[in-house]
Amino acid sequence: xxxxxxxxxxxxxxxxxxxxxxxxxxxxxxxxxxxxxxxxxxxxxxxxxxxxxxxxxxxxxxxxxxxxxxxxxxxxxxxxxxxxxxxxxxxxxxxxxxxxxxxxxxxxxxxxx
Amino acid sequence: xxxxxxxxxxxxxxxxxxxxxxxxxxxxxxxxxxxxxxxxxxxxxxxxxxxxxxxxxxxxxxxxxxxxxxxxxxxxxxxxxxxxxxxxxxxxxxxxxxxxxxxxxxxxxxxx
Numbered sequence: 001x002x003x004x005x006x007x008x009x010x011x012x013x014x015x016x017x018x019x020x021x022x023x024x025x026x027x028x029x030x031x032x033x034x035x036x037x038x039x040x041x042x043x044x045x046x047x048x049x050x051x052x053x054x055x056x057x058x059x060x061x062x063x064x065x066x067x068x069x070x071x072x073x074x075x076x077x078x079x080x081x082x083x084x085x086x087x088x089x090x091x092x093x094x095x096x097x098x099x100x101x102x103x104x105x106x107x108x109x110x111x112x113x
Numbered sequence: 114x115x116x117x118x119x120x121x122x123x124x125x126x127x128x129x130x131x132x133x134x135x136x137x138x139x140x141x142x143x144x145x146x147x148x149x150x151x152x153x154x155x156x157x158x159x160x161x162x163x164x165x166x167x168x169x170x171x172x173x174x175x176x177x178x179x180x181x182x183x184x185x186x187x188x189x190x191x192x193x194x195x196x197x198x199x200x201x202x203x204x205x206x207x208x209x210x211x212x213x214x215x216x217x218x219x220x221x222x223x224x225x
Contacts, residue, residue, distance in 0.1 A: 061193075106155060106156075
């Protein structure tokens, strides 16, 4: 069955430190891949997406993600975390653009000062 | 554009009552999705529509749940009768086929 796995439930990073959130997928073919962020009590905001082409994708708020086919991974990175980045992050995938998303369980990011 | 609009934002109801959640997708988007978010199960698809036609309703938990999309600018998700285990945040999202899904702010449903 198709699935998305985020191995880390909760991560704490110091402000100014780098961040990497892990995401692995299990699909028959390369899916469309997304990272969303959810602040408490809010909806989901798209950070970035990968459909095809360059495997390093730039997103909003200084985030980037790298697609690695050999590892079935799509990890999210940020070189320097700000306190306002504290939120829950979801990796998601779909087998085509415009079809239903399968989400990982999410990773909660805490930022310490 | 105002984005995806959902109403109500919060709903508290008693077990056995009918609940109707509403969604207005972004104008021009032809696909609409209903997702449910719970602590135990995370975010999961309930149903989605393409050009107002239900495409995949395999995530609808049981016959108590129903969804309609009478036109391109409006959809409802109805629970009748509601049960405490239906308590969750329900998200509506929309997209055109070439882009990502845009999510509404969600409806937080509490069934007592």
